[in-house]
Amino acid sequence: MVARSLLRSNGSTGQLLLEVFKGKGIGSYVCDSKGNKYLDALAGLWCTALGGSEPRLVKAATDQLNKLPFYHSFWNSTAKPPLDLAEELISMFTAKEMGKTALTTGASIFLVAAFIAEPVIGAGGIIPPPKTYFEKVHAVLKKYDILFIADEVSTGFGRLVTMFGSDMYNIKPDLVSLAKALSSAYVPIGATLVSPEISDVIHSQSNKIGLFAHGFTYSGHPVSCAVALEALKIYRERNIPDHVKQISPRFQEGIKAFAGRVGGIFGAECKKRGMLVKVVGDEIAMSPPLIMTHREVDGLVSIYGEALKATEERVAELICKKTRGWKMIARGLLRSNASSSSSQAINLLKYVTTSGSLQGHAQNLWDAPTRHFSSVPSPQSNSTDENGFKGHGMLAPFTAGWQSTDVHPLGCYVYDMDGKKYLDSLAGLWCTALGGSEPRLVKAATEQLHKLPFYHSFWNRTTKPSLDLAKEMLSMFTAREMGKVFFTNSGSEANDSQVKLVWYYNNALGRPDKKKFIARSKSYHGSTLISASLSGLPALHQKFDLPAPFVLHTDCPHYWRFHLPGETEEEFATRLAKNLEDLILKEGPETIAAFIAEPVMGAGGVIPPPKTYFEKVQAIVKKYDILFIADEVITAFGRLGTMFGCDMYNIKPDLVSVAKALSSAYVPIGATLVSPEISEVIHSQSNKLGSFAHGFTYSGHPVACAVAIEALKIYQERNIPDHVKKVSPRFQEGVKAFAGSPIVGEIRGVGMILGTEFADNKSSNEPFPAEWGVGAIFGAECQKRGMLVRVAGDNIMMSPPLIMTPDEVEELVSIYGDALKATEERVAELKSKNNN
Structure with a gap:
């Protein structure tokens, strides 16, 4: 019954379930609950480059979860890890100078029209480019002033024996998309590298209209960034691209030795022998962890050969039953990437085309009985300098300027670099409902990181x-x-x-x-x-x-x-x-x-x-x-x-x-x-x-x-909804008591979410002149008094953690009232100047 609750990606029936690994971490392998070990020849999904048990990545995640599990990167705020990661990525990418890094949660999404290409096509069948392809494509794009986006989601960080696929094929992109191996998939993260030419234009435009209105709640998630930073250190310290150069010849040559044969239920035969590969129709793909040893490569090749032999026997049986299979096999011979146009080794990416006659069987390879598996701060200061945009590598959402850094949470509070405490009345970004220091959530993450x-x-x-x-x-x-x-x-x-x-x-x-x-x-x-x-x-x-x-x-x-x-x-x-x-x-x-x-x-x-x-x-x-x-x-x-x-x-x-x-x-x-x-x-x-x-x-x-x-x-x-029912009346009534203020148009909300809209004329709801920035004045007054709110024009939004105590609600209401009084005085000054 459990399996029926999940809508699965690219699957129909049958489930291969992965659960808790009971023993020590096992690198390139995953194990089922019976102790059967499988060589993961796809590295999870092209991404666990450092294997499934890298203790440094687990430690990086755990340390950051205990320090600051979340803070957003909107409105001139961020944490130190995203700033550090942005700089590190720009430093690592040497195919062309990059100016900024925009961080996301997965394969990067960036709103720029252009030509986009993977250095080596991955999910489409592991297709390396023919000789001179990118050289000629570059010339055409440059001729017509078209941007080039390099999708390095699968090829980044050593997969092709160079740190990036752009290095191998001399690609000079304007933007680069990264994910997967960026954190070795231990936590979700993606990134877009942006050239200086583009980032400068974005900066200039965002200053004109007031902000760069694109970003995600989890852009620059501090835990994801901390893990990615550690992964990048490992790639460099262990010289992973060089390691790939050493082991990939045996991987490539060992597999290519079987060229000219076919396979239909090849994936099932591999699994039977202890290896997991990607099966999609007639295609088999392998992209194992980059940490593979020579012995593991030999094991992979051995399993491949045995599975292929068993598959040939099965093919022969099917051919006897289905004569049309001969015609389909003739069209479906294994491609060994050995033609003159693509003879260069693509290292830990491998593609095998199997018999077209067996496509229907390949789609059902995993329709087996359900099995349970397991696998194995020095913060930055604010900058008011007009060139502050140049001082860091992060392209931050919904901002045109520098970032301040919040470095430590405690319940409903966050502390800045100077140790000042702020009541976080927006719960990060409407989301840290249980506050910023819930030990049970840290424990759950840490335990799962150790397991799988x-x-x-x-x-x-x-x-x-x-x-x-x-x-x-x-x-x-x-x-x-x-x-x-x-x-x-x-x-x-x-x-x-x-x-x-x-x-x-x-x-x-x-x-x-x-x-x-x-x-x-x-x-x-x-x-x-x-x-x-x-x-x-x-x-x-x-x-x-x-x-x-x-x-x-x-x-x-x-x-x-x-x-x-x-x-x-x-x-x-x-x-x-x-x-x-x-x-x-x-x-x-x-x-x-x-x-x-x-x-x-x-x-x-x-x-x-x-x-x-x-x-x-x-x-x-x-x-x-x-x-x-x-x-x-x-x-x-x-x-x-x-x-x-x-x-x-x-x-x-x-x-x-x-x-x-x-x-x-x-x-x-x-x-x-x-x-x-x-x-x-x-x-x-x-x-x-x-x-x-x-x-x-x-x-x-x-x-x-x-x-x-x-x-x-x-x-x-903890019956959080009931707790909200108990504390929210004071939250709502306490703030709404200020609705009579001459600068307040409306205060509205329900439960633990509330908005204030300032208005110049209470009877007509006429807004204040935008250049007065009344909302921003109120936000600054709140921050001065130790509370963070969201400001959107003349709208103020509050959505505090749901664990707020009555005392914390009283503190919020008190700060709100004091900040509102100070804002009224400032508005009175602005009106006086305007009248004169």
């Missing part, structure tokens, strides 16, 4: 933590029955995945025109191309050529700002529902796939829905057979006083997105919950196609899942 730091969830394999977490999440979500969970690395990826899931679903039902999405003005759903398009904030679209044409936006449900004179909340909700229906009819109901909404809008200003809003909206979308996606990235796990926002507003969604508090941000993770109706259609369609071809390398990352499981236990054991 990484294994993927592709091709009918996964890990026990991912299955356990999926089951627990389905049990916790009670607004309606859900059928499956699909794991991502963030809320942005979760919402991005929702679009693909919905499209896949409608295509399976024979409704190819039902592809448009309706979101709401002022909503926030993420920063990928798709999730930023869904978002209704102009800053996320400006200069990025967004939103995408398939995204429509309807009214923002902000009663205070948008209601008509004399209109009640219920009447306002009725009008908005009518406007939504009019939009659907205008576009054609047969073209509208889904409606997405946050139960309480977060980044758009903390906007709770008006009375009866969701009741009326749900009736409209149901009427026209439109799916409802609940974006619970901010509201899930107790934020509103209920376990999910859907519980509070009686929402019955078809899909749900969660992240942030899912792990209390200690390790990046996100997820989508999928209704049984949708998951069953996806399952049926994937069986027809052979696979569900969507997923991320770090989907269901075992460390992230282990931490999330522990977080969910804490939410339930």
Whole structure:
């Protein structure tokens, strides 16, 4: 029953389960619960370059978890590890000078139009470039002023005997994407290296419009960065590229000795003999850990030969039964990469094409009985210098300037470089629900790092933590029955995945025109191309050529700002529902796939829905057979006083997105919950196609899942929603008591999330002149008094840790009041100057 709860990537039926390794770490191997040892010839998923038991990476993660498990890199704030990692990556990449590093949670996503290429194509079949290919491509791109993006996600950090694939093929890219071996997959992280020419333009443009409006909650996650820094040290200290040069000839030559033969169920024969390879249709891929010894390489070659011999015997049997196999075999001979155009060794990347006649069998290689597996600060100061942008290597989200560094958390507080304590009223970035020093989460991460730091969830394999977490999440979500969970690395990826899931679903039902999405003005759903398009904030679209044409936006449900004179909340909700229906009819109901909404809008200003809003909206979308996606990235796990926002507003969604508090941000993770109706259609369609071809390398990352499981236990054991119900009335009432201030337009919120909107005229809700920066003044006054808030124009947002005590709530209210009084005085001065 457990296995049924997980929506898997690129798999259909059958599961190979990985769980706790009972003994000592085993480098290039993974072991099942019976003690059977397997040589992992794919390094997890092209990524555990340093094997599955590198103690230095475990120590780096544990040390950082105990020091600072999370702080965001938005609005001129960050931690020291991301700054250090940015500098180190720029230093390591020598194919061309790079200017900045943008950090992400997985394969890097960067919004620049260009030509993109892997130095060696990986998942598409391990295809090295022909001679002079990149030289000629470079010339064409340069001729037409087109940027070159080198996708080094699989080839970076020694895989090809050079530190980067760009070194091997003399590629001079404008941008570079990195992930996988960057942390040896022990924690999710990705990065984009940006040339000085591009980063300078971005800096100049962001100064003009006020910010660089792109980034992810977990951009520069301090734990991920700390592990990556240690991995980079190991690559250099142990000279991993040189080690690859020494062992790769035997790897390449040993495998190529079998050229000219075929294989169909080759993967199953390898597994039987103790080796795991990648099997996709007629393709076998191997990309083992870079730490392999000569003896392990010999073992790999030996298993390969034995498996191939057994496969030949099986092929002969099948040929006797199926004469057409002869024709297919003639077209499917093994490619040995030995032609004149690609004779250079590609080292620890190897591709074998097997018999086309056996493709159907290859798709079912892993349809075996379920088995349980296991594997084995010196902070920087603020800078007001106008050239501060040049002083560090990090391209930071939602900022145009330097970064300050927060270095140590304690419960609901963080401490800066000078030891000053700040009440973190935004919980990092809406996410450290359990505070910054929860020992149970650190313990869960450390224990899983020692057991199994990484294994993927592709091709009918996964890990026990991912299955356990999926089951627990389905049990916790009670607004309606859900059928499956699909794991991502963030809320942005979760919402991005929702679009693909919905499209896949409608295509399976024979409704190819039902592809448009309706979101709401002022909503926030993420920063990928798709999730930023869904978002209704102009800053996320400006200069990025967004939103995408398939995204429509309807009214923002902000009663205070948008209601008509004399209109009640219920009447306002009725009008908005009518406007939504009019939009659907205008576009054609047969073209509208889904409606997405946050139960309480977060980044758009903390906007709770008006009375009866969701009741009326749900009736409209149901009427026209439109799916409802609940974006619970901010509201899930107790934020509103209920376990999910859907519980509070009686929402019955078809899909749900969660992240942030899912792990209390200690390790990046996100997820989508999928209704049984949708998951069953996806399952049926994937069986027809052979696979569900969507997923991320770090989907269901075992460390992230282990931490999330522990977080969910804490939410339930400590009854966090009930605690929120007890402390939130004072939080809400205490702050709302200042609503009579002459500079406050509205204070709104529910549970432990609250927003303040300043206004120059309380009767007309007219905003202050933007150049006055009233919101920024208030934010600075709060910081001066020891509290951090989020400032967005003249909106102030607070979403503190859910573990706040009554005393801490009183401290928050007191600081808020003092800061507001100081802001009133400053506004009075500005008005006086303006009048004179």
